[in-house]
Amino acid sequence: MPTLLRQLGIYSDKWTNLVARIEVPGPGPISLTFFLPRLQEGVAKTVVCSLGDRSYSVVVNRGELNLLEMDSTNEGPYIVTLTADEPEPWTPHDQRVLGVLVASIKHGGEEAVFDFENMLPIENQSYAGFSSKATTQSTEEHGALNPDFIEIARIPAPPRKTDVRVENGFGIIEAPSDLLVMDARNHDPSTAIVDRTFLLCDGSRVLSAKEPKSLTSRLDRLRTFVKMSGHDPAVKLRLEAAAREKMELGNYGVPDPADLSDSGDCALTSAIRDIWYGSQTSLTVSFSELDLLFGGRAARIRAFQFSPGPTSTFHCLTDVEIGRSGLDFVELELVCHWKPVLLELRDPADFTVGLAAILFPSLARGGLHHSEFVTGFVGAFGLQPMLSYMEDLARAAARQRSSVEFAVRLDGATGGEAIFQPSLRDWIQGFGHSVTAVLSGDAEDADILASTGLPPSRESGRTLMLPADAIPTLSAVCGVAFDEADEGAGVRVPSPFLLAEVGTGRPRWSIALPADPLLVHWQDHIGQWDYPVASGMGKPSTPVAVRMPVEAGADRPLSHLCSSPLPPVVTKAQAERTFCVLEVDEISQTRRCLVALNTQDRADALRVLLSVPPRLAAHQPAFQALLQETGVLDGEVRVMIPGSPPIDWLLSASEGFSSILLLRDGVILHDPQTLAVLQHFLSEAGTASVAPMILQEETVHKSIRISHAESGYFPSRVHFSAGPRLVVATSPGVLEALPVSVFPVIANTQSAVLIGREAVSGSHLHLLEPAAFGLEATARGYRNVCVAALRATSVRRLPAQEVMDPAGTRLIDPSAWGGLLSGVARIEEIR
């Protein structure tokens, strides 16, 4: 058989056709004989036999044996079809009658006889012997022709006909494939013989096709999947040689052998409607319009994933029927939150018709990187933007040449944060990066190192320092966020990051600080960190980390009043004299402010001017007495119009002082270090104003509520009606997003702010209106700083503020806004 008949298959589609596909080892005449059972009495069918471009009719009658002889100069494959010459399909009865049991092929002097019933070649038997036996049996033993086989006459070589060809309506594509051998005797439509080629991943059969070609066309997609799973495709992927197996077809009959290949892959990818996490480990993938792919017939979905860790194995997550009875989703119990998931769609014959990869499942809703997608693709509709983002990331990862050290700060860590989970570290290492620990010097470090097994930080050239409750974003891991070049080795800059809810990954804030090493230097002084710091990687352009802080003891509002104690401030200059203007509203409030001012460490270097509004002018003596009562050594009272003080007046009044403290009534500087810390940051060259974070204390139903009020102005939006106008606003997110940071803002509010006198003297403004002054100072090359770790509290309600066009386009040209915005902190709420 192997020398003569390479492949012989019979295929029947809806019982209208019988197709044989024959391959022989060389050219030459070939004689093909089919033994067909007898037709129904009195029924004659015309059968068209076609071979290549030749076809001839054979009338099949009762008792006849069909015979074909062909002469060809090719070795085949020959496709022989026997087609009913009538429009209606043959009845099962006919088919039963016409079913081929045995075929004999003669070629090059050899004969091979093949038993279709048992799917075996028949050794040592010739057609002649077979047929004579059959005939003998049928006439002698049964009195009537044995219905199983009938000998029919030989027909002469058919004439050439050029206008008949094999029609694709048979379901055969031009390239030879798709022949199924059926159990002819039983005519059982539920089984078939199929040829298969498999693609193996890590030893498991993943894809199945009739032809290796349709598998190799998917190799790129599979290579990406394996590579993003942290493995070497050359090691993991193998093609398995063709195998033949008998299979059950199920109720849908013989499947359509259309091999969709790439179009099937695209169809599957676009059929994915949505993906989301139902729990930490359970990913649901829902499909739409799957039934259109198969005309209502059932298909199967399989999903695969590599498990995490050094002993990573390939797992089949599910193998279910889909597309029938409305079920159009699969729930996958992932073995890893991070590694890619491969989806395979199989037709009822169990051939792969579609392949799709979810390369970064953590981007899905409920996954820990979802906030990254939401931030980058605001208003995206449907799943396709997410899937194409995943493709972009994979391409970037493949191009990545340099590795990053993700150094995790251990201060404040519990050891249970996501970054310490072995699966995440393993996945990051799969990209060539490393995860290390930056010791904080606390005794706890040893415990965390012991329980997590992280190596200490090497502080190699390219390092991203992360807070313990953060994970790197996909753009950081895939190298999208950073420049490849080792820029500015050793220079550390803040990096943009996202804040999300712990556990659910639901996004809250997107935070970006200017990539200025000075901020990191300031933060070194504070000693605590809110944001990631990049070193040796240029200026990150997209968020590099997602923080998910646990709000422990959130029901203790008083803890907001002071973050951990700031390190003592060592001043540069001794005699830093500050001129304080306290804008009065009501005497009891003023008393509070003065008491607090007097407890400042630098109270002796302070001159206090109480700015009393005209409506309280009559109470000047009371305010004078108040100054004495509260122990203010150097103070005066003056009646002034409330609001921003005139700059001319301010400059002359503060002659001899280096800084001006503007304070509103009701704002209490309860940290005795406030003035010292503000002066410390103001002394940095180029700083126009410094302010603490202002909290708000309210009593609600007899309980105290502390909430964030102000931390300076942030860019809010731009109005375009009647000329472009920049709108700035106070941001509520600072307490959650940057609670211990020092960062530049567009302008500080006037509730409590220390302003450098020099910065004021250069101003062209008439009134020291805070937003305008801040913007104008920025235009002149200054910065305005907020020290969030330093807290002051207002006992008066401070509503959220928004100021439109504070400086006017006269002061800052809109074309300069880009530079302005990149120089200040930006906090955006993500919904």
Added chain:
Amino acid sequence: MRITVVIPHRDHRASPGVRIRYDRIQDQLSRLGHSMDYALIDELRASAVPKGDIFLFCKCQDIRSILMAEALRAKGKRVGVDIFDDYFSQTGDMRLSHIREWMREMIARVDFLLCATDTMKARLGQMAPDLPIHRMNDPFDAFEPERVARSLVERLQRVHVTGQINVAWFGTGDNPYFPVGLDDLCDFGEVLAGFRRRGFRANLRVLTNTRAMTPARLARLGRLPLSPMIEEWTLEGEEHLLSDSFVAFLPVGSQSFSTAKSLNRAVTALTRGAQVLTVGAPIYEALEPFHYRTTDELVDDVLRGTLRLRPQVLPSLSASFARMSDPANEAAELADFLERVSPFPTPRTLDDVVIVLHGAGDGAKQHKFAQRSKMFSVASPFQTAPMNFDLKFVPDGTGEIVAVISDRMSKVLESEAQKMLRPWPSDGPITFHGLSLGAVPGLCLSMHHVAEKLAAYDLGMRTAAAILQRLIPDARIVISETTAPFQLRAPLAIPETVDA
């Protein structure tokens, strides 16, 4: 020896700490000829020291225990503190300032310290290098190896037959300062998916206190791979749960607070025949051969049929328990240790006059204790509770301050001050006197807001203390502060002089 455990209030009598550490050794101590009883601190007074040899303070972390410890010592009793939780290592955490302050004061006034783990002992040793410290392990409740053996066999069989693994988590689910308990379960809960990967079904039951079941936590718990069934903790419920579960899941964070915790939950689980699966900080190393670190290890053993906690190893487990949590053993070692603790060599005579100066936090219990103990209870300007303080500062309406002094306290004032007293109207049975102090810049009254109290705290407390010292020169002033972040910037020094 008569040992008295002093607890903060009646509810504590039923708390896990008391139940585990003291109830379980009570009988054993009696067998050794000692006795252990309980006293509520609110029923004690420094002026009438109760009978007993050893007084062990448990969880009374405020001025009451400090003053009581002094009084006991003055009468030759031996005094110690049982430290359950590490609230002291976090020196940068402002929320715990009052607890650290209490510890600092208490160390100077006790003869010994007690704790439950070596880790804690090491940390306490650094804080109090001169004090004897005893590690008393949390004793187990009851260990019946034969009953446990039968149950172990049954449970393994059930797993094989049903293909289902019952997982339990139990204990206190929250802490006011740290993310522990249920937060640890949420952080590490993903490992429980490992059972399903190996072909077993698994379910999770959680038994915890109601206070821990906040909406945020419940939302996080709902996302675990095994969606848990959560019930309120009771003692019977815990016994039931552990007897019914196949494995107890004990995740542990690595914060200093968590790594000092005792082994009692693992011991409890093992004594009830539940396998122990622990992840995170390796605090259960002492139970090395009896617990699991990964679900795969556990499933491998289930398939093999030989679990780490199995009938054959129960004798060896008993031996381990004998070393580290046998009530008889622990009682004996404790008694031995206490007998060797010598009382403070020369009992210090207490000052005649002690003034408790209350800060901003709630001080009702401390006030009652002080007055009951014949001390004076004084409200600083930050203390606004309407109680009958022996002295409080009130405005007289003209910008000056009057000290309103109880009759009892007025009798011990310095003579010059006594002369300046005048009657003060009162609507109760106690007689008060008024003493004009003039305008005192450091004392701000009528502060409503926390922020202003914070700002004025240091100066205000020092000024009040200085005034009191001036009024009663040989008084000893102690500060009682129960709320963070109120804290003096430095301990009260020798009083400065204040103009009358």
